[in-house]
């Protein structure tokens with residue numbers, strides 16, 4: 378692949394768009410092919426946590442180092458509560474944010490729409506409604522997980538609870554995985 382070859386990326390999820398931004402800013406011509414007609418199509422302003430607790434660098438600094446601006450709505454969480462399988466609760470606190478609460482979906486202020494705007498500003502061509510059947514080109518396959526290893530379901534609802542983050546581990550609550558509740562005032 379020469380430097381003038383267009384790079385095709387399959388999938389306009391966070392991985393595909395982040396990759397597209399980095400490559401386009403490095404001077405490459407990039408096309409993102411996305412099956413659906415918008416970004417974040419699986420989500421409807423759902424909260425997700427952008428994890429930072431396992432990293433040496435804060436995740437936003439890591440993104441900035443890759444040329445990705447955190448111009449999506451985000452909110453740092455330094456503390457939370459974890460329940461073990463016996464129901465014991467543990468307060469968890471970090472010296473810096475454990476994660477950033479953000480929103481997913483095609484709407485304004487979400488991670489997905491911010492990455493889309495940055496990709497377009499960097500000159501990336503995005504083709505929506507473009508189902509890639511076979512992928513023989515040199516390029517990047519960022520089509521997301523093929524099969525869910527667990528059942529992942531999210532629910533968004535209004536509550537008058539205080540802001541906070543709660544995580545529960547254990548077979549009864551979340552067989553083979555975890556369940557979490559994230560509350561943030563609108």
Ligand SMILES: Cc1cc2nc3c(=O)[nH]c(=O)nc-3n(C[C@H](O)[C@H](O)[C@H](O)COP(=O)(O)OP(=O)(O)OC[C@H]3O[C@@H](n4cnc5c(N)ncnc54)[C@H](O)[C@@H]3O)c2cc1C
Nearest residue numbers: 388389390391392411412425426508509520521529530531
């Ligand atoms: C309910 C729920 C809660 C979650 N909570 C969190 C959380 O709090 N924190 C966290 O970090 N992660 C969370 N996740 C996981 C997170 O959403 C995914 O890890 C992330 O979206 C993966 O990004 P990706 O770009 O790899 O793939 P995806 O977001 O799956 O994007 C892949 C894209 O490729 C497109 N595509 C697929 N096949 C083709 C094809 N053949 N041709 C063209 N386009 C194609 C798809 O339409 C899709 O837009 C959660 C997931 C769910 C379902």
